[in-house]
Amino acid sequence: MLEKVSVQNAVGTRLAHDITEIRPGEFKGPAFRKGHTVCDGDICHLQKLGKNHLYLLNMEEGEIHENQAAKILAKGLAGQGIEWNDDPKEGKITLHAAYDGILSINIASLAAFNLIDEVMCATQHNNTLVKKGDLVAATRAIPLVMKQAPIERAALIGAHDKGIVSVKPLKNLKTGLVITGSEVYNGLIEDGFAPVLSKKINDLGSRILSVKYAPDDSNHIQQAILNCLDSGCDLIILSGGMSVDPDDVTRTGIQQAGATEMYYGSAVLPGAMFLVAYINDIPLLGVPACGLFHRITVLDLILPRVMAGEHIDKKELAFLGHGGLCMNCKKCTFPHCPFGKGV
The missing domain is CATH 3.40.980.10 (MoaB/Mog-like domain)
Incomplete structure (x- = not known):
């Protein structure tokens, strides 16, 4: 359950979620992290970020916080060759290639995952060549607080397929x-x-x-x-x-x-x-x-x-027909172009 209070009355309370700051062309990230104790000196900064009210978090039975939800989702999505840090930022977790190879996305399962309310996952294109450490996908729970049941249902879609996102290593042939x-x-x-x-x-x-x-x-x-x-x-x-x-x-x-x-x-x-x-x-x-x-x-x-x-x-x-038409560009930028991206 979320209780709305003014920033002046929030002094002494702990933030229920990260507060994002955006400075165009310069910075996007948390100005304040979840768990930060609000003090008088924070009020002006929060107001400049458009935060005149904050939420106090009182979790009810069956509810889950966005950060905990993101961990559950990432675990369900990650298949072979995928690594991720157990440190959600702004309710989001990024998935990375554990080694060089070709990215494999179960497209049908990804769509089923994204059809569940209040969750999302975005990926690179299927069959993209990736290097160790490359960002290949990201997931988050969309609200700050939600019911746990749909989160677990979404994670089960990935677990049933041994992960929706995986990397297949290339053999030395x-x-x-x-x-x-x-x-x-x-x-x-x-x-x-x-x-x-x-x-x-x-x-x-x-x-x-x-x-x-x-x-x-x-x-x-x-x-x-x-x-x-x-x-x-x-x-x-x-x-x-x-x-x-x-x-x-x-x-x-x-x-x-x-x-x-x-x-x-x-x-x-x-x-x-x-x-x-x-x-x-x-x-x-x-x-x-x-x-x-x-x-x-x-x-x-x-x-x-x-x-x-x-x-x-x-x-x-x-x-391969969907996306299989090369445009014969004067300056070829493959693989950073639409060619071959339909599957």
């Missing part, structure tokens, strides 16, 4: 590259794909184990894939040969190598002719020629998820 194209194989042009793909792999903490070159011949491509598998590759990336020309036989070579799953085409531009296949549990990613021209393509959306152990199928490639 031994990667094989298969560069296709008779023009490269026969030395007519210099290969531009291997350096581009190698940098993407290395930047995500994996390494190149093998680089094979194959002409536009499905049998040669098949053999290059099998050689990568024999050398112990955990991931194989193939470049070129994904279009509709007669010489584009990379898909056939993948099939001949024993693909157990194959999904051709993604709802992303650039990268519509992207391919995902599996030989048993080894993923194969087919990168179309756009990967040479565009700095960022569908590969940059899918590769981190594969390295986090996610199994990509037609559904995942289809859902």
